[in-house]
Amino acid sequence: MSYPDGHEGWQTSDHATARAVLADPRFSARPELMHLAPAGVDMQPAEPGAFLDMDAPEHTRYRRLLMGKFTVRRMRLLTEMVERIAAENLDAMEAAGPPVDLVEAFARPVPAQMICEMLGVSYDDRAHFQHHAEVVTGSGDGNAVAESFAALQDFLRELVKAKRAKPTDDMLSDLAGTELTDEELTNIGVVLLGAGLDTTANMLSLGALTLLEEPGGLAAVRADPESTVEELLRVHTVTPFVVRSALEELEVGGQLVRAGDAITVQLGKINQDLGRNAKGHLAFGHGAHQCLGQQLARVQLRAALVALAARFPGLRLAGDEVMRRDDVYMRGLGELRVAW
Helix, strand or coil: CECCCCCECEEECCHHHHHHHHHCCCEECCHHHCCCCCCCCCCCCCCCCCHHHCCCCHHHHHHHHHHHHHCHHHHHHCHHHHHHHHHHHHHHHHHHCCCEEHHHHHHCHHHHHHHHHHHCCCHHHHHHHHHHHHHHHHCCCHHHHHHHHHHHHHHHHHHHHHHHHCCCCCHHHHHHCCCCCHHHHHHHHHHHHHHHCHHHHHHHHHHHHHHHHCCCHHHHHHHCHHHHHHHHHHHCCCCCCEEEEECCCEEECCEEECCCCEEEECHHHHHHHHCCCCCCCCCCCCHHHCCCCHHHHHHHHHHHHHHHHHHCCCCEECCCCCEEEECCCCEEEEECEEEC
16 A cells, blocks of 8 residues: 555555554554654654663563553543543533533543542643643634644653642653653653543444334443443444554564564454454454553543433434544544433
8 A cells, every 4th residue: 555655555455464563573663754744844752751662672661561551450540530521411411401512511521530540630620621622522623723732742851840839649640650751741641541531432423323222222321331342342443443553573463574664454344254242352452552541441432422311312313414534544423412
């Protein structure tokens, strides 16, 4: 396939090949090697702390510092918090009365408020933080997104300093007690926002749409939230692909891949081909870069969708049109009008 800079590389939609590529350290996650910028535009190496765009050993160092914060046990303990946040937003929905935009009223604020809890954003600052987070995840205005993203970076930079001076019971305070610099901590905060906010908001809205479109969908998520959420993750792979670049010449799926060649792993296509209720979907990737917050995402999706179905068992679509966000790098909904 052709890449934006004119490079002729590869793509795969085969499950076994995808797992092999994503697990192989001879493939790099560094964006400056992926041929994704137009010819003449140089992609810059990752800034300190932006570990998603790094290879070992830098990536390994950051990931090890964070892994203990995202264990299955720790994430399950957050279920009560998600339930409380979901209930608060459902209370507001019910008070406003139908019809409402479920994306604005529920799918975006729930993960935004969870991020606030995890990073230790004070209640006084939450409206400011959540506003900019929701602009970044929901606005189609490029200038507004850039301004809000810069505002979030500035906010996180000051938040890191505050946690250094006066730690509280949150993830950022825990990390402030390590050898990480302020710049690294700020960029880790940005990574957590980018990786966990838009993805979860999009999964909540797409998941709700599917439950409303399928007969008995709301009852199914209440009866078996774990299996239902896994199937929703497979069907709606919100990050449809990832790109890797070969660091050396090697054979992949019977093809000779040269050093420097890029390969696009079509996660969405692979998951669709797996079939209903298949095990081993790649919605969270695979290998060293498999999503660190996948258990948190599962906890949020299960608790929030069950709460939605329980509060509004008669929930239905309000109108015939659904505003979809099928961006190149992210799938989701811009609006989902519902009534009950």
